[in-house]
Amino acid sequence: MKKPSDEQADSYGIGDLLGFGSQSVRKNYYPALQERIEELELERNRYKWLFENALHGIFQGNLRGGFLACNPAMAKICGYSGPEDLKTRVIRLREQLFCSSSEFDSLRQELLDNGSLSAREIRLRRADGAPVHVAITLLRRPDLGPEVVEAFVADITERVQSREKLMQMNADLERRVEDRTTALQDANVGLRYQIEEREKVKRELVVAVKAARDANRSKDKYLAAASHDLLQPLNAARLMVSALQESVLPAEESRMVQQVHRALEGAEDLLADLLDISKLDQKAMLPDLAMTDVAALVKGLGEEFDAVAANAGLHFRVRTIPAVVKTDQRMLTRILRNLLSNAFRYTSHGRILLALRARENALRIEVWDTGPGIEKSKLREIFTEFHQLLPQGSGGRQGAGLGLAIVERMVRVLECQIDVVSRPGRGSRFAVTLPMEATDRQHAVVPGTGSAQTFSHGFSGANILVIDNDLAVLESMKLLLERWDCTVETAPGEAAALAYLERAVRPPAAVLADYHLDNGQTGPDAIHAIRQRLGQKVPAALITADHSAEMRKKMRAQHLPVLNKPVKPNRLRALLTSLLS
Known part of the structure; x- marks a missing residue:
């Protein structure tokens, strides 16, 4: 006969005794647990989908046995109909999956030592016995067993074939290069004489080019010298003729002076043209x-x-x-x-x-x-x-x-x-x-x-100091300026100009200086010394046969106007007008 307590226990049931009564096992009593179970199920399904649909082979296996699990991609790589077919037929990885047992032993030892290895290129044996080239990554799982591993396998057959093809192409190319090199060497033997002849011609051309360059340099030096040595006497002659033109002469003499003026003008223009065309052709301007x-x-x-x-x-x-x-x-x-x-x-x-x-x-x-x-x-x-x-x-x-x-x-x-x-x-x-x-x-x-005003009645006794190392230029400049009612003092250099200042009653109204003076002195130096001695910035200008851009830049930096030789009277008159104004 059952005791009342036994009947009561039967009526409650084992679940009630453990706290899982009919009401405690209802789902709405454990919503968080149920939600977590559903999340785990979704995660499991997602990983299962990835495992089954991965492009690379994935398997779990025992190094001392066969496969524990594998995906369809792994079966496809090894040439089996499916994962179950691969697991059933391959029960020893060492002998049935790897083409080389020694290679398997090496990988196993490295895996046991290091716990993992990455992207190792090996050959696996397909179902038909043919090798397949793969890159395998192995990870040891001691938590699942002493020699349980998980692996990711990529089929690299095409890569290996391309590499082998490239190596073959390189070998063929090297062989062709060797054959061509041999042919070229044979041809060079026949061309050696022609090369020697060409070298001889080349040496002769180098000599000819050097001679031509030397000739051009000589021409440039000659023209540079001509620009000064020829323009100096032309300058003196032009100034003399201009002074004569300012004089009252008989008709015949006046006509002759005019002819001399035209002849000098033609010579000056021709010389200037030759100098300019030479500089332009040499790209020196x-x-x-x-x-x-x-x-x-x-x-x-x-x-x-x-x-x-x-x-x-x-x-x-x-x-x-x-x-x-x-x-x-x-x-x-x-x-x-x-x-x-x-x-x-x-x-x-x-x-x-x-x-x-x-x-x-x-x-x-x-x-x-x-x-x-x-x-x-x-x-x-x-x-x-x-x-x-x-x-x-x-x-x-x-x-x-x-x-x-x-x-x-x-x-x-x-x-x-x-x-x-x-x-x-x-x-x-x-x-x-x-x-x-x-x-x-x-x-x-x-x-x-000539942009300044031109004086039509002379310069009314303006005191002009002219500095030039060419006595003919000094004489002709003095003669012309005196025709224009100027008072002219001349000096061949800086020392003579400073000596004149010591005895001068009044300072010069303007200074006209040649650029190149004797003993390495220059016109700008003389002008600077005169201004220092007088303590004032006397109007001054340079007269030079140097037409180069470097000269113009240098004089612009010193704020000195420049008049090029041969001096034309109208330009000299305009320059003096500008200085005296």
Whole structure:
């Protein structure tokens, strides 16, 4: 007979005694536990999906036995129908999976020592006995067993085949290179004589090139010497002739002086052209760019050519607009002077116009004439050196045919443009186009080519000190300046100039100094010494035969105006006017 307590126990049940009664096992009593169980189930399913659908082979196995688990990709790599087929048929990894037992033993020992190995290239045995190249990563799992491992396997058959193919290609290429090298060596034996001949010719060419360079250097040295040695006597002769032109002479003597003046002018122009064309061809003439008041420059050229127009009986006009451009003032002046000289040379009657015209971001300087014109087919020929289209006697003094060649080269150096249009029998128009920059007019460099006011009645006893080591230049300069009512003192060097200051009643109104003096002295040094002695900045300028850009930069830094030899009277007059004003 059951005791009441037994019946009561049966009525409660074992679950009630353990605390898992009918109500305690309801799911809603353990929501957090149930949620965690569901999460674990989802995670398990996700890893299961990854395991079964991975592209690489994954397996768990015992190094002393076979597979514990594997995925479909592993079975596919080894050539089995599925994971169960692989696990059933391969029961010994060492003998049935690995192609080399010694390789397996090496991997096993390394795994036992280190616990893992990564991306080791080995060969596994497929179901049909063929090897497959794989990269295997092994991780030891001692928590699952002393020699239980997990592995990731990638099929690298294509990579190995490509590598072997590349190695074969390299071997073939090396063999071909060896064959070709042998062929070339055989060919070189036959070419050795030709190479020796070529080397001989090369040595002869080197000698010839060196000789040509030496000749060019000699020519440059000669021209450099000529620029000073020839311009010095030309300068003295021009000043003498200019002084004679200022004198009242009989008609015949005046005509002879005029002829001498034209002859000296022709020699000066020819020498200047030869020096410039040589420098341009040697690329030795570099632009000295500075902000330049082109309007003032053009007005100065207009004043310079007014007398030429009056003598030729031509109507000459200058039209300007305010214009400042960054350019080389001397080279631009030379370009325009050559264009104007050509216009006056070949225009026997009619008009000549020098005009500035504004264009978008550019300035055009145009020279118009009513000369004989040029045929369209010959417009390019006029820019070649020593080339003249018009016959002798067709108008004006003839040159050497270098003027327009110099213009074309200087235009290239300044990176501007020149164009010409012409109608035979009607005249020509030359135009130089310069790029313009926005700048203040106050920064312009005002040219010294006659832009200052010209004194028509002399300089009224202005005391001028002239320093030059050439006595002929001193004498001719003194004679010319005295014709202009100047009081002139001359000195061959700095010491003589300082000695003059000691006895002078009044200081000079202006100093004109040659750059190269005797004993290594220079004109700027003499000017500096004079200013130091007097304690004031006496107006001064340099007169030199050195036309280089380096000289202009050096003098600009010292704020000294420069007048190049041979000195033309109208430019000297303009320079003196500027200094004395």
